[in-house]
Amino acid sequence: MELFAVEIRTAQWETMLRWYTSALRMDSRLRSEEDGYALLTGEGWRLSLLQLQDDQPRDRSAISLAIEVEDLEMVRRHVAAYLTEPEAPIQKSDEGFIQWTIADPDGNRIKLFQFER
Known part of the structure; x- marks a missing residue:
């Protein structure tokens, strides 16, 4: 990572x-x-x-971390056990990567992403 x-x-x-x-x-x-x-x-x-x-609701997240990973599915399987909020699906972007957004215990957003091969 x-x-x-x-x-x-x-x-x-x-x-x-x-x-x-x-x-x-x-x-x-x-x-x-x-x-x-x-x-x-x-x-x-x-x-x-x-x-x-202006019309977007402000969430608890003060910052976001964008972390590039080599194998998003493998990381998802590992991290899922540590989540305190319901798991969101992996999303595909138009820019050529897949992304999974999670939150740490304080609610800060973490975007784990992998460029498609």
């Missing part, structure tokens, strides 16, 4: 984007204003900024 990025959901997407690229001098590697998404990179780390929509 490899930590791919820490995700921050924010209602101040543009302000946060400017702050991270200016104050921390992070590079904007991928940016979609239409989707409210930016992938920023620092030296050896990544940060995703996600636009929180």
Whole structure:
């Protein structure tokens, strides 16, 4: 497993984007204003900024971890025994990966994903 990025959901997407690229001098590697998404990179780390929509309910999750795995099904079988909330199904994305979203005991979201081969 490899930590791919820490995700921050924010209602101040543009302000946060400017702050991270200016104050921390992070590079904007991928940016979609239409989707409210930016992938920023620092030296050896990544940060995703996600636009929180006004009509979206805020959950307990302060942050999300995006973790890339080699075998999502194997990881799912192992992790399922430790979940405190009902298990969600694995989802297929249009971007070429499969993803399983779970939560830690504090409710922080963890996205485990595998690029399709």
